Amino acid sequence: MAEKTDDKMEKIVALCKRRGFVFQGSDIYGGLKGTWDFGPLGVALNNNIKREWWKMFVDAREDMYGLDAAILMNEKVWEASGHTGAGFSDPVVVCTQCNARFRADHLTDITTCPDCKGQLGEQKDFNLMFETKVGAEGTQKSYLRPETAQGIFVNFKNVLDSMSPKIPFGIAQIGKAFRNEIAPREFLFRVREFEQMEIEYFVKEESWEAEYEKWLEEIRAWHKHLGLSGENLREVEVEGDGLAHYSKRTVDFEYNYPGKGFDELSGFAYRSDHDLQNHIRASGVSLEYIEADGSRFVPHVLEPSFGVGRTFMAVLSEAYTEDDMGSGTRVYLKLPAHLAPYRVAISPLLKNKPPLVEKAREVFVALKKEFGNVAWDDNGNVGKRYRRQDEIGTPYCVVIDFETLGEEKPEHKDTVTVRNRDTGAQERVHIKELATYIK
Numbered sequence: 001m002a003e004k005t006d007d008k009m010e011k012i013v014a015l016c017k018r019r020g021f022v023f024q025g026s027d028i029y030g031g032l033k034g035t036w037d038f039g040p041l042g043v044a045l046n047n048n049i050k051r052e053w054w055k056m057f058v059d060a061r062e063d064m065y066g067l068d069a070a071i072l073m074n075e076k077v078w079e080a081s082g083h084t085g086a087g088f089s090d091p092v093v094v095c096t097q098c099n100a101r102f103r104a105d106h107l108t109d110i111t112t113c114p115d116c117k118g119q120l121g122e123q124k125d126f127n128l129m130f131e132t133k134v135g136a137e138g139t140q141k142s143y144l145r146p147e148t149a150q151g152i153f154v155n156f157k158n159v160l161d162s163m164s165p166k167i168p169f170g171i172a173q174i175g176k177a178f179r180n181e182i183a184p185r186e187f188l189f190r191v192r193e194f195e196q197m198e199i200e201y202f203v204k205e206e207s208w209e210a211e212y213e214k215w216l217e218e219i220r221a222w223h224k225h226l227g228l229s230g231e232n233l234r235e236v237e238v239e240g241d242g243l244a245h246y247s248k249r250t251v252d253f254e255y256n257y258p259g260k261g262f263d264e265l266s267g268f269a270y271r272s273d274h275d276l277q278n279h280i281r282a283s284g285v286s287l288e289y290i291e292a293d294g295s296r297f298v299p300h301v302l303e304p305s306f307g308v309g310r311t312f313m314a315v316l317s318e319a320y321t322e323d324d325m326g327s328g329t330r331v332y333l334k335l336p337a338h339l340a341p342y343r344v345a346i347s348p349l350l351k352n353k354p355p356l357v358e359k360a361r362e363v364f365v366a367l368k369k370e371f372g373n374v375a376w377d378d379n380g381n382v383g384k385r386y387r388r389q390d391e392i393g394t395p396y397c398v399v400i401d402f403e404t405l406g407e408e409k410p411e412h413k414d415t416v417t418v419r420n421r422d423t424g425a426q427e428r429v430h431i432k433e434l435a436t437y438i439k
């Protein structure tokens with residue numbers, strides 16, 4: 001099959017809009033830069049990504065605890081973590097002629113404006129946190145959190161006291177994060193409001209290297225579960241300036257985004273005891289782990305960190321396929337079944353034949369009880385329905401026809417046609433076996 005993937009990213013963005021995955025934020029008002037809204041199918045794919053992540057990293061393990069901390073936190077949290085200072089700033093340059101802003105570290109020439117060729121001004125530090133005021137008096141400053149991780153460190157003692165975990169153990173959180181990025185770009189890749197899936201895994205200092213190796217395997221297994229393990233994924237050991245002073249090892253997982261090339265998808269840092277020590281110093285609260293024999297220490301931490309939006313983009317890029325099935329080019333999303341917005345679509349062969357529609361509704365209701373995410377599709381002819389479902393990645397289409405009713409071939413009574421998204425192959429399956437077949 002011929003792959004036709006010119007301008008693949010533009011095609012994916014267009015498909016996302018056309019089929020209800022992702023819309024520009026505040027669309028009818030001309031948008032708000034760096035924000036995107038997830039439509040009915042996008043929220044389904046997003047939820048599937050997050051659910052699979054939680055299943056793998058929390059539910060399937062005995063050493064992980066979930067958390068959902070508030071987005072607004074005491075401003076002291078961000079002073080202690082270093083986010084209010086230069087550590088969480090990007091260098092910005094502004095054009096003296098057209099006023100466009102650029103991230104200086106993303107430019108090769110920091111004197112000439114890439115848009116209008118005007119003179120660029122002096123480079124300044126720009127803090128990425130969104131500031132806000134809490135309460136009617138407006139005297140208390142707060143920030144929209146720029147990462148979920150600090151919510152975990154701040155709750156370290158609460159989890160210790162309430163759950164008595166045995167070290168090593170981890171705390172996992174999925175939630176929104178906000179960064180006032182200087183130049184939001186490349187669809188969901190760099191936005192101002194996004195979701196993170198983060199883990200802080202607390203270990204004894206002497207065991208960090210062994211635990212790091214185990215987590216590398218876990219992260220590889222996660223990417224494989226998303227269908228991303230092939231040549232479009234690579235691991236990069238972060239070295240030199242890229243490595244934070246407190247981190248002894250960081251590996252970035254990079255995906256080869258269409259039209260962009262390799263860039264960060266997920267990150268995995270060993271952060272020593274840097275964060276807990278910061279909060280001990282600033283809060284005066286002891287954040288030590290106490291062993292059964294009474295010995296105390298501040299744990300070190302491994303931080304696997306994932307962006308939901310970048311995962312969404314990588315999953316769609318990997319799944320987007322064009323081939324020459326039937327007449328003309330067909331577009332389909334080769335999504336793993338556990339990520340597809342709909343698990344299966346049900347249709348009556350003809351929508352104006354009540355016995356067909358009734359039977360199809362019966363099948364639909366039964367499968368909906370079983371899977372939840374089942375589509376009903378009776379628009380246009382069957383060929384068009386297949387194309388529509390292919391485009392949104394539905395792994396199976398089930399058609400109820402006259403044979404199902406026993407009108408044509410009596411031996412086919414109560415069987416349906418099941419069509420496979422990737423191969424287009426069709427099989428007759430008995431209604432009783434349908435749920436098992438789809439599973």
Ligand code: ATP
Pocket residue numbers: 147179181188189190191192194196264265266267305306307308309310
């Ligand atoms: P970058 O270097 O690309 O700005 P980062 O190293 O600052 O990213 P982290 O602070 O490690 O990113 O954040 C963890 C994860 O959150 C990233 O791997 C990425 O998936 C996601 N993420 C960070 N910033 C953004 C953003 N502006 N838009 C979308 N996702 C983001």
